[in-house]
Amino acid sequence: MRVVRTTKELREALEYMRMGGHTPIGFVPTMGYLHEGHASLIRRAGEMSSTVVMSIFVNPLQFGPNEDFASYPRDERRDLELAEREGADIVFIPSVEEMYPQPVLTKVSVGALTTQLCGASRPGHFDGVTTVVSKLFHLVQPDYAFFGLKDAQQVAVLRRMVSDLSMNVEIVACPIVREGDGLALSSRNVYLSGEERTQALVLSRSLRETRQAIEAGKVTTADEARQLLASVISTSPLAVIDYVEILTFPGLEALEGGSLISNAEGEIIMALAVKFGRTRLIDNNVFTPKEVHALV
Incomplete structure (x- = not known):
């Protein structure tokens, strides 16, 4: 080398x-x-x-x-x-x-x-x-x-x-590479305290639970998905939400609140940014609604 x-x-x-x-x-x-x-x-x-x-x-x-x-x-x-x-x-x-x-x-x-x-x-x-x-x-x-x-x-x-x-x-x-417990790897993870690191697991959990709810038909619209993402993240006392969003990918165009996720053409992204103390973490999940096929 x-x-x-x-x-x-x-x-x-x-x-x-x-x-x-x-x-x-x-x-x-x-x-x-x-x-x-x-x-x-x-x-x-x-x-x-x-x-x-x-x-x-x-x-x-x-x-x-x-x-x-x-x-x-x-x-x-x-x-x-x-x-x-x-x-x-x-x-x-x-x-x-x-x-x-x-x-x-x-x-x-x-x-x-x-x-x-x-x-x-x-x-x-x-x-x-x-x-x-x-x-x-x-x-x-x-x-x-x-x-x-x-x-x-x-x-x-x-x-x-x-x-x-x-x-x-x-x-x-x-693809995103994660720790065994689901936290997405990031150079900034070193900033997290022990408790912040534990609570940051809510990010991957929110994406996973929202994705499962979409697959099960319990969540059908973009607004419902945003609300579920935010509600799961909010169970962490240290989490301060910067954004939770659902957009087309890679065009990054907003899905209307009441629009059916299943009607979206191509791929969509559930994206979030959340602060734990001084550390801002991002995570996402990209998938095709019609096939419900995970890419990350």
Whole structure:
């Protein structure tokens, strides 16, 4: 495994791999503090690609002024051990100065898909995501890029960016990876206290129970589903709901409150964001109502 820290080193390493015929190239962009969810992305990239490139970069553009950029968990040594164990070939770890040597005047913005869910709660967040991912795509020029469905809105936004800008890369969405008790893996889980960690299990339970109620025909409309999600989450005294929502996926269009879920065309997403103390967690479930077929 080769570790590179400058764009010049990255281009040289990729040129060497391409000249040696080590294509296609799979790319796994991360902010580090890697866990089994990231490991699953590396493994999937290895299944589809001859060369696996991972980036580790905590991107300041996607953090708001009162968010946790400075305190975001970092552990480079541990990250590199995991990346090598799972089969990454090149790991790109640039500094902020390397990525942004001058003030950023050019940004990539995806319109309607970023106005709800986390986009409404974190203004400017997705502009930071799409700008840095676009830059990384230009640097790596991957054939495939791998993202977890835990942030399903991010997957939808990046797929639209790639389509709108005719980028020659396929976005591969990978399933959510959970702890044995159901909590979706996240680098921010480290912030949770013991009691917050226990109560955070209500997130996956709310999605599971609402999904089961839809399957059983006990919940038939979008409003009923939202209400059930919120009522289950509210059984946790520490939970502070940011949003619970039901939208089409990947278009992220709202389902009317009284509309029948079974009439929705294609896939829908039940998405939620909830705070436990200072920690904001997201989770979701994407499925096809007519088939009731889980994708995550």
